[in-house]
Amino acid sequence: MIDLSYSSFGLTQLRFLDAIDAVARAGYAGVEMAFHREQFNPFNLTSDDLDAVKRQLARRGIAPACVATASHFFNPSRPHEPSLMSLDTAGRKRRIDLVKRGIRVARQLGSKLVTFGSGFVREEHVHQPQMDVQALLAESIHECLREIRDDEDITLLIEPEPGMAIETLAQGQALIEAVGSPRFALHIDLCHAYCSEPDYLVALAQAAPQARYLHISDARAGWNLKIVEDGASLAFDLDHASCLVYFPDSADYLLLDRRHPRYFAERAPSAARQRRINDLLARAGIAQAAPWVDYAGLYAGASPLDDEIFTYLISVPGISFDALERAHPVIAHLRGVRGPALVERMVANTRTGIVHFHEIPGEGTLDLAASFRALNAHGFHGYGSVELYHHVDAWQSALEASHRHLAAIAQA
Numbered sequence: 076m077i078d079l080s081y082s083s084f085g086l087t088q089l090r091f092l093d094a095i096d097a098v099a100r101a102g103y104a105g106v107e108m109a110f111h112r113e114q115f116n117p118f119n120l121t122s123d124d125l126d127a128v129k130r131q132l133a134r135r136g137i138a139p140a141c142v143a144t145a146s147h148f149f150n151p152s153r154p155h156e157p158s159l160m161s162l163d164t165a166g167r168k169r170r171i172d173l174v175k176r177g178i179r180v181a182r183q184l185g186s187k188l189v190t191f192g193s194g195f196v197r198e199e200h201v202h203q204p205q206m207d208v209q210a211l212l213a214e215s216i217h218e219c220l221r222e223i224r225d226d227e228d229i230t231l232l233i234e235p236e237p238g239m240a241i242e243t244l245a246q247g248q249a250l251i252e253a254v255g256s257p258r259f260a261l262h263i264d265l266c267h268a269y270c271s272e273p274d275y276l277v278a279l280a281q282a283a284p285q286a287r288y289l290h291i292s293d294a295r296a297g298w299n300l301k302i303v304e305d306g307a308s309l310a311f312d313l314d315h316a317s318c319l320v321y322f323p324d325s326a327d328y329l330l331l332d333r334r335h336p337r338y339f340a341e342r343a344p345s346a347a348r349q350r351r352i353n354d355l356l357a358r359a360g361i362a363q364a365a366p367w368v369d370y371a372g373l374y375a376g377a378s379p380l381d382d383e384i385f386t387y388l389i390s391v392p393g394i395s396f397d398a399l400e401r402a403h404p405v406i407a408h409l410r411g412v413r414g415p416a417l418v419e420r421m422v423a424n425t426r427t428g429i430v431h432f433h434e435i436p437g438e439g440t441l442d443l444a445a446s447f448r449a450l451n452a453h454g455f456h457g458y459g460s461v462e463l464y465h466h467v468d469a470w471q472s473a474l475e476a477s478h479r480h481l482a483a484i485a486q487a
Contacts, residue, residue, distance in 0.1 A: 077289065077447055079481055080105035080140040080460035083115060086470050091115050095131045101474045102482065105140030106132070107460040108184070110148050110177065117176040125183045132184070139186035140458035141232075141262075141288055144177040146192055153396055154389050158194020159215035160208050160240060170194075171215055174231070175222040181229055188288050188458075190232040190262045191219075193241035193250075198395045208240055209253070216254050223258055232262035232288055237270045237431045238390035238424055244268060244282040251285055263450075264290035264462070266433055269441045270425035276442070279449040286450070289459035291481065293439030297423035297430035302391045302402060305351070311359040316428070319405065320355060321398050322348075328405050329355060329365060335417045336365035339405050343367050373404035374413040382465060384410070386432055387422045433465050435473050437480035444484045 081103045086094040091114050098106045108128075110117055132139055147154040149169065157166025159174070170191075177189040193212055200208055216231065223229050235247040247261050263279065263286045272278035299316035303309060304323060311318050317332035327340035329352055338344060338352055344367060352365055384406050388399045409418045423430040436443055461481070466473040 076451065076456045077459045077485055078104040078138075078140075078457065079478065079485060080107055080138075080458040081474060081477070082107035082109050082143065082290070082460045082462040082464075084109035084111065084143065084145065085461070085463035085467055085473060087111055087114050087464075087467050088470060089114075092127065092131050095128070095135055095137070097471070097474060099135035099137050101478045103137060103478060105138040105458050105460070107141045107143055107458075107462070108139060108180070108186070109143035110145040110173070112148060112151070117173070117180055120180070122183070125180065129184050138458070139181070139184045140460055141188040141190055142177045142181045142184070142186050144174050144189065144191045148173060155192060155194045155239075156197075159191070159219075160194055160200075160212040162199050162203060162206060162211075167211075167215060171218050174219045178219070178222045178229060178231075182227060187228050188230055188232055188262075190234050190288060192234045192236050193239050195238060195390075195392045196240050198393065201393050209250070212240065213250070213254050216250075216259065217256075220254075220256055220258055229258065230287055231259050233259070234262040234264055234267070234290070235271065236264065236267050236390075237426070238392050240392075242426070243271050244278045248282060248285055260287045261285040262288045262290070263455075264292075265441060265443070265446050266290070266292045266294045266431065266462075268446075269294050270423070270427055270429040270431050273427060276445055276449045279446055280453045283450045283453035283455040286455050287457055289450070289455075289457065290462045291436060291443070291459045291477075292433035292462055293436050293441050293443070294429050294432065294434055295421075295439040295441075296428055297421040297432075298418045299423045299425065299428040300387075300406075301424065302394055302399065304394060304398075305355075309355070309358065313359055313361075316424075318359070319402060321394060321402070323398070326398065326401055327370065328402060330405075330409070331355060331359040331361060333361060335409070336361050336363060337368050337409075338365045339368045339370045339373070339408075341370050368408070370404070373408050375404040375407075378407060378412040380407060380410055380412055383421050383430075383432060386465070387424055390424045390431055433463050435463060435466060435480075436461065436477045443481070444487065447484055 320329040
């Protein structure tokens with residue numbers, strides 16, 4: 076049985092109490108209460124504020140499905156940072172504190188679930204390979220779990236996400252086993268599973284017994300692109316993904332793509348750089364040359380594709396944020412922001428080539444009915460919250476269209 080809920084993260088243009096009202100009017104059984112700097116900030120919320128939320132939930136007859144300790148909370152331009160596995164102790168403790176605040180909010184509102192993600196392997200981890208990222212993550216989770224009292228029914232949930240250290244459902248299950256607490260379970264995001272699992276329906280069935288909560292959205296296939304730093308051991312599989320090679324000595328990029336190889340730099344390549352470009356092209360099996368594109372001439376302003384490109388870039392692990400942000404005009408150029416598009420499909424960085432961009436249910440290619448069946452048949456019972464943070468400007472139509480589509484599936 077899947078009870079439909081809706082995440083307040085898709086309703087951030089509303090006051091929080093009004094968001095609850097909108098979710099109830101649309102017919103949902105619950106609401107996910109997502110932390111947000113302006114709308115639902117745990118550092119500003121008073122006990123009276125939470126009592127008002129609790130009264131509104133009771134008045135509208137919907138449940139506090141889950142508390143989401145929002146990834147974008149600390150720095151919206153660099154989401155998920157700092158994470159539970161940040162090497163900086165102060166940063167790691169900031170994220171731990173946010174999760175603990177989620178537990179306290181859940182306690183006062185009567186919610187039984189609090190969710191978070193692992194975060195990404197970032198440049199700091201790459202430069203210190205002696206650090207055991209998984210052990211650091213498990214240690215942080217144990218610290219969060221200490222906030223839960225022995226006499227209360229609250230469970231922490233790990234949400235696997237494309238590109239993260241915990242990316243697949245199997246990795247989430249392995250982490251749950253390593254932590255070894257009955258108060259730690261799995262949060263399945265259907266979009267994420269579609270992005271990360273070669274056979275997502277089989278993966279959903281296998282993970283269902285450990286899952287306590289769902290995120291629901293749709294998704295579709297895109298243009299898969301990896302960003303990697305130049306190095307001696309690079310290997311390429313262009314059947315899986317094209318590759319944007321970053322040269323740290325000059326902050327330039329080489330696109331290894333069978334149709335559109337390009338070298339993006341502020342000046343034409345030197346003889347030494349051209350030899351390296353030729354070597355990488357040959358290693359990737361690309362016979363044609365990579366013409367030089369003047370980086371300084373690329374459009375670097377705002378565009379309608381900013382949300383898509385931003386969502387893509389923050390999912391790329393192991394590269395500095397400055398290198399990723401400098402790649403933005405390159406990807407905008409390829410996607411046709413100012414000129415003909417060399418790439419027609421949305422850009423993706425996933426194991427399957429599905430774009431990690433939350434579409435309204437019914438508007439993508441994810442088989443939601445089969446997903447629901449796989450989960451229900453293998454023991455999942457709980458809330459499934461629609462999470463559409465990419466659709467906040469059209470929140471009302473997204474809210475209502477999602478319920479129409481999913482209610483028919485749930486009833487069937």
